[in-house]
Amino acid sequence: MLEVRNVVGGYGEIQILHGVNLTVHRGEVVGLLGANGVGKTTLLRVISGLIRPSGGQVLYQGQDLVGISPARLLRMGIAHVPQGRHIFSDMTVKENLLVALDRVRDRVNAGERLEYALNLFPRLRERYHQLGGTLSGGEQQMLAIARALAPKPDLLMLDEPSMGLAPVIVESVFKTIRQIAEDGTTILLVEQNATAALHVVDRVYVMETGAIVHESERLDDSELQRIKEVYLGLGES
Structure with a gap:
């Protein structure tokens, strides 16, 4: 591959x-x-x-x-999650994920990709309306990975x-x-x-x-x- x-x-x-x-x-x-x-x-x-x-x-x-x-x-x-948890700190978890979903190759399944990410990281569902910058380090890493998974790499x-x-x-x-x-x-x-x-x-x-x-x-x-x-x-x- x-x-x-x-x-x-x-x-x-x-x-x-x-x-x-x-x-x-x-x-x-x-x-x-x-x-x-x-x-x-x-x-x-x-x-x-x-x-x-x-x-x-x-x-x-x-x-x-x-x-x-x-x-x-x-x-x-090909998706890359760089060192340092690159997320938008002034956007909510929801907004971070929606921005990533703009890059989904199959737009028909965008909603499914969102659900997939939230099911992988239930903590993000709990923090859905919280600003990225206020998340813990672990939660920010979860969000960074979830964002990378949105386009279904x-x-x-x-x-x-x-x-x-x-x-x-x-x-x-x-x-x-x-x-x-x-x-x-x-x-x-x-x-x-x-x-x-x-x-x-x-x-x-x-x-x-x-x-x-x-x-x-x-x-x-x-x-x-x-x-x-x-x-x-x-x-x-």
Whole structure:
């Protein structure tokens, strides 16, 4: 579904990515793990059209995405929830979702998409007429994900959805991420919280200094622990 081939890029003359290769198959939840500053967010920005790579290809269902605008990528079925919970703080939950529904590819089913998002995140239904800026951090993350789901994407990219959230909220958000995948959306998940991420992904890549250094398809307990110890420096947990 998504294939990143030898991608090189960064910001101006500063190269962050050094020949990144990554594949996401339809129906998977793929984790991209690594410490802060290794290039995970930069890679998502390349895939979503926010940064043009200086080399390599980004293929989505066989089509090269390089040079395609983020708006068009959204219409093609690619949604990106960036780090930092990008919502409209001066709009209500309802208004935030209605703005997102303007981008629904199938307008006939817009109401169904709204109900789907609210059923995934019942807390948003409770806060439906509350301003986005007054929501808790966890509720804002729920709203950001719900907004991304409104256009019914085929591929959902999440950048650090656990950042700044209490452990109990992280557990709830990741449980919902797994549900979204089971409902048919393919997910590329960028995370520093390996403990949370490794229990919801089907495969995992580990990134260091702008390159993929490990890929694993066998995620039993021993492999999870090995990834945390060898690549993420987390040790016993």
